[in-house]
Amino acid sequence: MVNWARKRRLDDLIIITAGILLHKLRKRYRKPKRWHVRPYYLNRRSEGRYFKDIPKLREDPDLFKETFRMSTDQFDALFMLLEPELLPVIDSRPMDKILPKERLYMTLEYVF
DSSP: OOOHHHHHHHHHHHHHHHHHHHHHHHHHTOOOOSOSSOHHHHTHHHHSHHHHHHHHHHHOHHHHHHHHSSOHHHHHHHHHHHHHHHSOSSOSOTTTOOOHHHHHHHHHHHHO
């Protein structure tokens, strides 16, 4: 007569062991990360669209209005209203954060 409880424990043990071995094999063949932050994003503060193009757009009121569907004064008033909502709740990565004004520019550009 077969002891079913013992057979079931043995089957469970085999499944757990196979899972552990599979996990170790996958971990061994994982590709290492090449970088923590992509080099493209490291230069965002100096070469990004917000820091290169927006100052030029603000100098040309017609182009600014064509791009964002509002004048610079209207944009500044809207930003003053929305600034508390655009601030991050937790400032966990101060070097990588997107500025509130930059976030509003990107949103409006995407919407319009």
